Amino acid sequence: MEKLSFAFTLSEEQKKKKEALVARLMKNDHVLAWLKRNGCDEDFVWKHSGKFADWTAVMDKCEGCHGLDFCRQPEKGTRVDMYLDGMLMNQISHCTYYKEQQKQYAHRCFYKQMDMLEDYLLVDVSCLSLQHEAVEYKTAVAKVIDLLMNEHPQKGLYLWGKPGAGKSWLAAGMCNYYAKQEKRVAFVNVPKLISDLKLLFHEPDAMEARLRSIRNAEVVVFDDIGGESVTAWSRDDILLPLMDARMEKRRLTIFTSNYSMEELKQRLCAAASKSSEPVAAERLLERIRALSCEIFIKGETRRK
Structure with missing residues (x-):
């Protein structure tokens, strides 16, 4: 052929x-x-x-x-x-x-939940320029760094101040620090969490998986707590069990809020019914106090 x-x-x-x-x-x-x-x-x-x-x-x-x-x-x-x-x-x-970008974002894989901008993965608290910052802000950052340098911290931090003062930014930097140490971390925006869980009412397995990842993460940031629409369900059935679990497991927990702890208590008192529930609010606040030390972040908005 x-x-x-x-x-x-x-x-x-x-x-x-x-x-x-x-x-x-x-x-x-x-x-x-x-x-x-x-x-x-x-x-x-x-x-x-x-x-x-x-x-x-x-x-x-x-x-x-x-x-x-x-x-x-x-x-x-x-x-x-x-x-x-x-x-x-x-x-x-x-x-x-x-x-180079992949190297900078390599710790992303240790985030079990990440309700923050991708750019926040680049925040490094140790590289902050504080030259033109107020004394109060420098003091707050020093406390953040002290926590990071402590290998076995007893408590996390409760960062509060005006919107845009840099609370979430600092908390993201802390999360990044631990993620780079290959710890399982979660950055949870509380209003988004509550909103998402409402959509999972008829998917109990998915809801439990979401909550379990928060309970088990070695480090969790609860961002903008108090910013959610407070109901008895969100307070007593979602947030309280999460705080209990993190206390029992001695997991490092960080909060950011526009409210002081005392102001947060007042918000937690009022559920959707608008009736005052001081005992229920105090129960949750006790857990938050046990998990964190309150730090005021002084400053005007940085969102420009």
């Missing part, structure tokens, strides 16, 4: 176009570097000129790039590269900026 041949003969015009393409490719720094790394010559480029042309178009998009925010690739930080393994193959590779 005669062997089939798949060889194609180029027309003169096609040859000229290919010669021009190869000549252009042989002046490309990326191509020259690739050939040197892989011990290939111009003949190899001639045989695979189409693939090299596509590859240089991809590589050209990375020229002069100043970071992922300026990335021109279809998927940020990701490009199609080429390698030689008996034959010319394609592979997905990542740029230096992408790898």
Whole structure:
């Protein structure tokens, strides 16, 4: 049986176009570097000129790039590269900026819940610039750092102050510190938690899984406590059992709030019925006091 041949003969015009393409490719720094790394010559480029042309178009998009925010690739930080393994193959590779970002966000995997902006993963309390901060703010940050330096803290912190004073930002920095130590952490926005759980009324397994991850996390931030719509259910059936569990397991617990503990007690007294329930409120507040030390974060809003 005669062997089939798949060889194609180029027309003169096609040859000229290919010669021009190869000549252009042989002046490309990326191509020259690739050939040197892989011990290939111009003949190899001639045989695979189409693939090299596509590859240089991809590589050209990375020229002069100043970071992922300026990335021109279809998927940020990701490009199609080429390698030689008996034959010319394609592979997905990542740029230096992408790898650096992945390194900066590596502790993300230790967050069991994360109700905060991705940018907050970059907050590092140890690198804060306090030169122009008020004495009261410096004192508060010092207490935060003291807690972080304590290998076996007895209590967490209750950070309160005006909206935008930087409470959640500091709490995120604390969460990051422990996540980088490979501890299981959770940053829980309380109003969002209550809202989400209401939607899970008819999915008890999903609700229990959500609450279990909070109970079992080694470090939890309850962000914006008091900002939720207070009901007897949210106070007595959700928050109180969570605090009990964290007390029993001696888990580090941090709070942020727009209210002092005394002000929070007043909010907790009023459930949806608007009737005062001081005993129920005091029960929850006792747990919060047992879990944390109150610190006032002085300052005007930083949300500008």
